[in-house]
Amino acid sequence: MADSLKVAIAAGGTAGHINPALALAEELSARGHELSFFGQPTRLESSLVPQAGFAFQPIDVTGFDRSRPWTLLSALWRMWRAEHALDRLFSRQGAPDVAVGFGAYVELPLMRWCHAHGVPFVIHEQNSVPGLANKTSAGQAACVCVSLPVAIDAFRDRVGAHTQIVVTGNPVRRSVISASRSQGRLALGIPEDADMLLVFGGSLGARHINQGVLRLKDELLSREGLYVVHSTGKGEYDSVVGELALTDEEARRWKVLPYIDNMGETLAASDLVLSRAGASSIAEIAALALPSVLVPYPFATADHQTTNARYLVDAGAAVMIADSDIDEESFSQELLSLVDDPRSREAMRAAARGLGQDRAASALADQVESAVLLGE
Incomplete structure (x- = not known):
């Protein structure tokens, strides 16, 4: 793909989410694409992403604690605020061409905004057992990328009619x-x-x-x-x-x-x-x-x-x-x-x-580029 894309990546919480996202960012940047990261300002991503040389945009979200049902209200409120913050940001700076989520709660506002505005997005699941955020986002994703073949079955009943499920492996930093x-x-x-x-x-x-x-x-x-x-x-x-x-x-x-x-x-x-x-x-x-x-x-x-x-x-x-x-x-x-x-x-x-695990970042980058082509 010759044209430079604007790619938004949401990843955070743990190094297990952030490092594969940075590995993808390194690959996409080498292909000439423009990257921006979205994550929580108080978590690990707020330091690791700038250290890697990528633009970082803070998003304030929280997960839902099932043992404390009342936390659902505050989680939904922060989700709504984060989506509106993204709307204002993209109105000023221009919308991304494609987005990628790596499974933490911080991906949800970006994935929801993309779905509402016709921007294709890809999600990546690192583990054999998918987390709630990725299971929630899978239905509207252009492509669900998984690290392990065994994770495919967990998504079959959650994806949309046109969603692809692809085994890419788990990207590792250069x-x-x-x-x-x-x-x-x-x-x-x-x-x-x-x-x-x-x-x-x-x-x-x-x-x-x-x-x-x-x-x-x-x-x-x-x-x-x-x-x-x-x-x-x-x-x-x-x-x-x-x-x-x-x-x-x-x-x-x-x-x-x-x-x-x-x-x-x-x-x-x-x-x-x-x-x-x-x-x-x-x-x-x-x-x-x-x-x-x-x-x-x-x-x-x-x-x-x-x-x-x-x-x-x-x-x-x-x-x-x-x-x-x-x-x-x-x-x-x-x-x-x-x-x-x-x-x-x-x-x-x-x-x-x-x-072929050493080629995972390249395989995932291919799917991100393909999502834009499929959405055109």
Whole structure:
């Protein structure tokens, strides 16, 4: 598509919504389109979006708490005000050619405004189990894009007669996809010829995963060529450091971090990953074609992390361990067998490459451009 489009993107609340939106924005910007972001002024998007160099417009909305039915009135009032604010903004600056929503409540005013004014819009669902905002918006969307094939069924009865449902994958930012293994290893102080196990459980960490790895300290350190990079989560850091009680020599090969600043380079440096199975983690692991041992968070809504993990497991790119099995022998056997078996890891890498997750941003951008063509 040669003509430059004005694209409005609504994403917010968590990095799991914002980072795929930024990945799409990077791709669309590279194609010559003009981007503007809409999000809440007090949430993470208000800092991440400007840091990435994109225009940010604040929207004041709140979700509806089903346990407190009276919050519906205030949510609807803020929705109405936000739509009118968008109407005034677009009257001054011109309407977008197309909009994209990434599933948080903040998308609803923009999607509703677009529907009322004949502007096509696309929604993207990162998880295997769709959230309420995307389920609400699906009926008027030009295209519903999903990260995982299993999410298609959740939308079949919610889309309009002319709505397409397309599997694009979950977009990953260019800084992750283009990350260098050698630069990552240099930053971490890990030799090029060593094996590296990366352990992380999300921004808050995962206590059970941390405990399971702690019990394997002696086994892991007995592998002389193995380095462990262990991101504990901020709340777990002090206790994990205390329980590991690493000597100076052990600490050279077991690097404990409260969180990971540069996830792209850290992933790129890895030979094997042990992690939860959140949508962003799955997308980044698959995009970099990393062998992984996935331990889904057992209390996720509708057990969606298990469904997320199956996407890689069924492709042969990962193995899955139930959280309840971390204390069992099967956990240590599965993890250590992959640590010791580079041929199995290479087969998992090849399987992950076959998923094409590194092309998700491009695939989603294609659907955004197509929505404009279909609406003409």
